[in-house]
Amino acid sequence: MLKPLGDRVLVEIIEEAEQKTAGGLYVPDTAKEKSQRGRVVAVGNGKMLDNGTRVALDVKAGDTVYFAKYGGTEVSLEGKNYSILSERDILAIVE
Numbered sequence: 166m167l168k169p170l171g172d173r174v175l176v177e178i179i180e181e182a183e184q185k186t187a188g189g190l191y192v193p194d195t196a197k198e199k200s201q202r203g204r205v206v207a208v209g210n211g212k213m214l215d216n217g218t219r220v221a222l223d224v225k226a227g228d229t230v231y232f233a234k235y236g237g238t239e240v241s242l243e244g245k246n247y248s249i250l251s252e253r254d255i256l257a258i259v260e
Contacts, residue, residue, distance in 0.1 A: 170209050171212060172252045174208050174249070174255065176230060176249075177206050177245060203230060204227070204229050205229075208225060228258050229259040231257045236250050236251070236254030237249055237251070
């Protein structure tokens with residue numbers, strides 16, 4: 166598995182269910198926008214400040230989050246899609 170560094174977070178992308186238009190047509194995978202929702206799999210140690218202390222992250226493994234549309238780097242590992250994001254690219258935690 167991957168271990169994020171610093172203030173980075175590894176998020177497993179949650180694929181949206183089949184989308185259907187108001188007219189009843191199904192939207193193919195190639196026309197769908199990428200999902201902005203995922204489940205946090207692993208987090209880094211936190212951001213290092215100039216004085217040498219670390220700031221803990223606000224998210225933890227298991228949280229479901231929404232993240233910036235074009236944030237992070239996408240990777241595939243063992244057939245699953247992940248995104249490695251900086252904590253600042255995470256917009257909200259689903260409670």
